[in-house]
Amino acid sequence: TPKKIALIVGSARKASINRILAKALVKLADPSLQFQDIRIDDLPIYNGDLEDNRPETVNRFTSEVAACDAVLIVMPEHNRSLPALLKNAIDWGSKPADANVWRDKPTAICGASPGAIGTAVGQQHLRQILGILGATVMGGETYISFKPGLIDDDYQVTNASTREFLSAMLNKFSTLIQKLT
Ligand code: FNR
Numbered sequence: 419t420p421k422k423i424a425l426i427v428g429s430a431r432k433a434s435i436n437r438i439l440a441k442a443l444v445k446l447a448d449p450s451l452q453f454q455d456i457r458i459d460d461l462p463i464y465n466g467d468l469e470d471n472r473p474e475t476v477n478r479f480t481s482e483v484a485a486c487d488a489v490l491i492v493m494p495e496h497n498r499s500l501p502a503l504l505k506n507a508i509d510w511g512s513k514p515a516d517a518n519v520w521r522d523k524p525t526a527i528c529g530a531s532p533g534a535i536g537t538a539v540g541q542q543h544l545r546q547i548l549g550i551l552g553a554t555v556m557g558g559e560t561y562i563s564f565k566p567g568l569i570d571d572d573y574q575v576t577n578a579s580t581r582e583f584l585s586a587m588l589n590k591f592s593t594l595i596q597k598l599t
Contacts, residue, residue: 419596435532451595493544536564556594568580
C-alpha cells in the first residue's frame with residue numbers, strides 16, 4: 419500500500435546540495451513511497467511565549483508531519499551537528515509532549531556534504547535527539563560526499579554505486595515502514 423513520507427530538508431539555501439539529493443531520492447524511490455515536501459524555513463525560532471497561540475506556519479508544519487506515515491530527513495552538517503533550522507523544526511514538533519509528532523514515526527536520515535565524512539557526525543546528534551523523542555530511526559548510515567556532477571540536472575544519480583547504495587537505503591526504509599505502519 420502507498421505510504422506518505424514527510425520529506426524534510428535541513429537547508430533553506432536555493433542551491434542546496436541536500437535539496438538536490440532529496441530530489442534525486444524522490445526520483446529513485448518506488449512509487450509506493452509518496453513524498454510530501456514539508457517546509458521548515460517559515461517557522462519562527464521556538465519561543466514558549468508563542469505556545470498560547472501557535473503561529474499558523476507551526477500548526478501547518480505539525481499537522482503535515484502528523485498526517486504522514488514516516489519521515490525522511492536530508493540534512494547538511496553544521497559544525498559537526500544538525501543545522502539550527504532543522505533543530506528548530508524538531509523542537510516545535512516535539513511540543514506539547516502529548517502531541518509530539520515524532521513519536522513512533524519510522525524515520526530515515528541522510529545527508530550530503532562536499533567533505534569526505536561530511537554529515538556523519540551531525541547524523542549521530544540527530545539520531546540521539548530523535549531517539550529521545552521516540553521516533554523509530556532506521557539503522558545504518560547514509561552520508562554522501564557530494565562532488566559536482568554526482569547528480570545531474572534531471573536529478574539522476576550519475577555514479578552507479580552511489581545510485582545502488584541510495585536505492586538500497588530507500589528499499590530498506592520502505593520495508594521498515596511497511597512493518598511499522
Ligand atoms: C558547514 N559545512 C560543513 N560541512 C561538513 O561536512 N561538516 C561540518 O561540520 C560543516 N560545518 C558547517 C557549518 C556552517 C555554519 C556552514 C554554513 C557550513 C559545509 C556544508 O557541508 C556545505 O556548506 C553544504 O553545501 C551545506 O549543505 P547545503 O546547504 O548545500 O544543503
